[in-house]
Amino acid sequence: KAGVTQTPRYLIKTRGQQVTLSCSPISGHRSVSWYQQTPGQGLQFLFEYFSETQRNKGNFPGRFSGRQFSNSRSEMNVSTLELGDSALYLCASSLAGGIFYGYTFGSGTRLTVV
Amino acid sequence: DAKTTQPNSMESNEEEPVHLPCNHSTISGTDYIHWYRQLPSQGPEYVIHGLTSNVNNRMASLAIAEDRKSSTLILHRATLRDAAVYYCILPNNNDMRFGAGTRLTVKP
Numbered sequence: 001k002a003g004v005t006q007t008p009r010y011l012i013k014t015r016g017q018q019v020t021l022s023c024s025p026i027s028g029h030r031s032v033s034w035y036q037q038t039p040g041q042g043l044q045f046l047f048e049y050f051s052e053t054q055r056n057k058g059n060f061p062g063r064f065s066g067r068q069f070s071n072s073r074s075e076m077n078v079s080t081l082e083l084g085d086s087a088l089y090l091c092a093s094s095l096a097g098g099i100f101y102g103y104t105f106g107s108g109t110r111l112t113v114v
Numbered sequence: 115d116a117k118t119t120q121p122n123s124m125e126s127n128e129e130e131p132v133h134l135p136c137n138h139s140t141i142s143g144t145d146y147i148h149w150y151r152q153l154p155s156q157g158p159e160y161v162i163h164g165l166t167s168n169v170n171n172r173m174a175s176l177a178i179a180e181d182r183k184s185s186t187l188i189l190h191r192a193t194l195r196d197a198a199v200y201y202c203i204l205p206n207n208n209d210m211r212f213g214a215g216t217r218l219t220v221k222p
Contacts, residue, residue, distance in 0.1 A: 004157075031208065033208065033209075033210075035210075035212075042212055042213070042214060043158070043210075043212035044212075045209040045210065045211065048207075048208050048209070055207075055208065056207045056208055056209055058209065090157045090158070092157075092158075092210075094208075097208045098148075098205055098208045098210055099146050099148075099205045099207075099208055100146075102148065102160040102163055103150075103158075103160060103210060104160065105157030105158045105159065105160075106157055107156060107157050108157050
């Protein structure tokens with residue numbers, strides 16, 4: 001079966017712009033989480049959505065937001081981009097929650113802010 | 115919040131078993147123990163998870179100490195494709211709290 005699909009794979013944006021990243025989970029998975037990975041901070045949790053509702057949130061500023069659609073597809077948006085937002089953004093999906101079922105990760109979107 | 119401690123790096127020879135340790139002395143009775151790995155240029159990959167009993171799957175085995183203060187991920191026969199960073203995680207509200215992990219090097 002198809003895995004977690006993230007688009008686009010690579011993105012270059014200018015400081016101050018906004019960006020939207022997309023994630024299509026595995027069919028039947030209703031939980032979608034987002035992570036940011038940087039060399040300095042490692043993998044950090046952004047937020048988790050389940051049935052179109054944000055269920056958990058990490059410690060990121062309000063510039064980072066997300067949403068989930070009725071088909072479980074998810075998007076995350078970063079507004080007013082800063083150089084420090086350059087990172088690999090990873091999406092992960094699970095049947096109902098990572099604690100009980102584990103997560104399947106996508107290959108990520110590499111965002112570069114210049 | 116319970117935390118995990120892992121060695122920064124480990125080495126193994128190809129086709130030999132590998133035991134990756136993890137300490138989690140402040141684990142609570144309801145904390146699951148998860149292991150993920152991340153190969154170069156890829157997203158993390160789920161390996162195995164458990165609560166109290168030892169667990170086996172096609173990828174690995176998870177041995178959990180009786181007091182649950184430590185666990186060991188066992189790769190039965192390491193291959194070059196097992197070279198990765200291995201993360202031992204105690205999730206919190208579906209937040210897979212990745213630490214620095216253990217970088218496993220497999221020598222031919």
